[in-house]
Amino acid sequence: MLNTLIIQNFVIIDSLNLSFAKGMTALTGETGAGKSILLDALGIILGHRSDVALIRKGCDQAFLSAEFSLSANHPALTLLQEQGIPGSETLMIRRSLANNGKNRALVNDQPVTVTFLRSLGDLLVEVHGQFDRLMDVSSHRRILDDYLDQPNLKNAVRMAYGVWQEAVAAQSQAEERLDHLKRHEDFLRYQLKEIEALSPDEGEEEQLLEKRQSLLGISKLFESVGLAHGCLQQAEVLSALQTAYRSLQKHPAGGNDHIDQATVALEKAWSETTEAMAQLEEILGQVDDQPQQLQRIDDRLHALRAIARKHNVTTTDLPQFYTQLKQDLDDLDQAETRAVELARQTNRCKQEFLAQAQTLSKARTEKALELSAAVMSELPELKLPNAKFSISLTPLEEASWSEQGIDKINFLVAMNKGQDWHPLEKAASGGELARLMLALKAILATRSTVSTIVFDEIDIGVGGAVAAALGQRLSRLAQHMQVLTITHSPQVAATADAHFQVSKEDRGSQVLTNVIQLPLARRHEEIARMLSGEVITDEARAAARSLLARFG
Template identity: 40%
Template sequence: MLSALSIRNVVLIEALDLDFGAGLSVLTGETGAGKSILLDSLGLALGARADSGLVRNGEAQASVTATFDPPPADHRAAMLLADNGIDMEPGEPLLIRRTVKADGGSRAFVNDSACSAALLRELGGCLVEIHGQHDDRGLLNARGHRALLDAYGRCDAGAVGAAYGAWRKAASALAEARETVDMAARDRDYLAHAVDELTRFGAQPGEEATLAEERASMQKGARLTDDLSAIADCLTGSDGGLAQLRQAARRLDRIAAEDERLAAVLEALDRAVVEAGEAEDRLAEVAEALSFDPARLDDIETRLFDLRGLARKHQVQPDDLADLCADMAARLTAIEGGEEHIAALEADVAQKAAAYRAAAQALSSERQLAAGKLDAAVAAELAPLKLDAARFRTVVAPLDEGQWTGQGMDRVEFEISTNPGAPFAPLTKIASGGELSRFILALKVALAEQGGADTLIFDEIDRGVGGAVASAIGERLSRLARSNQILVVTHSPQVAARGAGHLLIAKSSDGTVTRTGVHALDEGERREEIARMLSGAEITAEARAQAERLLERV
């Protein structure tokens, strides 16, 4: 709810601070007093086009601050602020401020956080609806008609939304599967050849390292073979060093008793025989370990060359060839079994599409019933508002399949015909300013609390009417004010008398400077203002008595 409006240096308004209460507030004043300036100021705060012509003559800039009661967390305005990272302190009011410079340019702030004019317009549409002959928001925006009808008829689109989501998910899975199969099918021959080649080769993870290690060992053996053989020849055989040592030891053993010193020589020679024997055994072991088969070495080098060549061909590491083969085999299998998989997905899509259509058609039927009830409710409001020749209808028409959404398959739009035999058309196409405001009022009364902003402003809704029609307008505004905050600019005493609050807009001049001011009227002042509205410039006793009767009647 709008609780306050602060205006600085806007055209004829030098400084103005207004407080607003709940229910119906009326704004009155003589023609030219500046009522439009007040609405233009509020419109500026709500995101309207910033015109430097609004800046008061001689001032650098104009500013408008609108204060709103804190919206609840589930309110559209609160969710919009949260989506845009603007914090709302619990219990604190929502402040919207807009400044316009005399040389052009404007700035917008929400709770002292800078924001774009586009965000301000969207936020303003959540908080306030201004209904006048040039307004193109609120009920005049056909994009919101479907939600209003659903709220009025309590048409729940939840099942349709769930069915739509399941259908689109299944359709996405089908499209993805088709794309996968189509891409794979283009590579069928290549995949078949590659899988065959990789399968026959049979590369294993870690094989490259194993082969390289074995090849290095065999190459080392090839280099050392001659030396090891020559060393073995020196040690072994009948003429080898070890045989000579043993022969010397046997001969020394026969003569060692001849001289005690020979015993020490024999001991040393025996040790040499033992050490030489161990060296012979170790040398045999090394020769065995380093032995190689030239054919095996050739096979290893060929396998290693082919392994690395295959990896380069497929642009992977040798250890990844096995995984590549498995992946290509899976793609090939997807091609071969793709038709069955796609057929199953197509059946799933068809089933979910049918479920969506069934839910959407049921919702369409509910909307058709709700539309009939809404049409009857609006029709009941037209005659008292001097629109008895007009007709109203809610169009619920099918959309093309490409336009179906989680909200169903219907287009909903409010249309009117202002004269018998005249074709139906959207509200803004055929209604004059006064008629348009009364149509909107009839719709708002019929819709009651179903959707829309919390604050509604009607600009001269009573233009061109009086008497019983003006009374009917006042009664309906009062009824609407039970659930919404209503501000109405009026020239009708019957409407003004219905207000819970009354603001008088007046223009004053000191001979050099003209200013527009707003004054909240007490009960006595209200009687005088309504009497003025009844009689004109000269307030008569009869006008005062009539004003008294109007106030007592409400």
């Protein structure tokens, strides 16, 4: 229930602090006084879009807040818990609008997104124009399902539909893959043979580039390696070392320490020089073969890169691409088997959804008859004694099935005797639609989790006995939920438990909206104004007292 509404620096409102109670509250005032501004403010608090143009001229910021009281099992508490926001019997929502665009939304002093605020607002307040909901045919299903009050049935349908659609997606993906494999089987085999002939290795490009770089580096050593090798070769160092070593070997070991040490040193020098010559010759051999080796490496790199480009992969990915080609061909038979199995699974899921949807449809059909009868029982009291109301359920085409089921739901009316049935949104006038909506809301009141409902000029186009009937039905609706109604009808205003007057005040340089709660004497005067207009007559005052005595 809405307890308080605080508005500061909003459009032509300076500062308002309004308190609301249970029951029915009427808001009245002359056209243009600012009643719609109150609704705009409440809408922004509940998550509707805001605009800096709504900030009162000359101010940097506008502040809006509302306090709600919640029952212990109110669904808003669950939503708060899911968001990690502390919840209690009191809920406070604050919004600030700033010229610099730094707007804020707070719930129980915790910052929230406007999207979350809109979800929360939908659980707290319903705002209705004259007949906005009934003109939207999609609302007819929601209204019937609210009356059905079988969330488990709806959840079962929604879950079965989701499983079915997942199966459809998996089947479609499998069939697309199978079709791709079949259409490209010959090409896949050609690709496989082509890459198989090249036989690329993992990391081969990197290895070839390293080897190529090494060969290029070796060529730079050619001069110094060649000089060293030439010196050793031309000086016949190995031959001289070998001759000297063999000469000393003629002396028996141990006869002279110096000769023994010299012999060992010459042997070592000869061995190491031999090794040095071998290494230098190896390098020189590589240098001699370098152009051929480089050409072979370049040719291999060119072949690898060309086939990689041809198949739109990187050279590094060629081995993996080759493996995937083999797997694709191996999978061809398996893909056909999988597609067939997924088709069977999809059909099973579809049949499960259909079974659940038909159960829901049967329950809807039964409740549609019950709701139609309940609405019909309301119509005479709302001055529609000859009107007939019915709910039509027809099967949707399979392409239109959804998580909401398989039913097309439409409200039908015959507003006068002898008329045929027609869709409600095409056959009823504004005043008739307003009364039909009120009848539906009155019936659904005990099932609704929303504790506050706002009617914005639901009585436009009606007067006299019809307006009185609307007022009385609104008053009875207020026994189950808080009702706020913006009205131009004195009959409706007279049935309210509380009455607020919205007016404009001229404060010299500016005109501001003011709202006050009227005591009984002031209610007489306001209702008399609504009856007679600008000049309030004694007859209007007497009629106002009569209305309040009758309905108040």
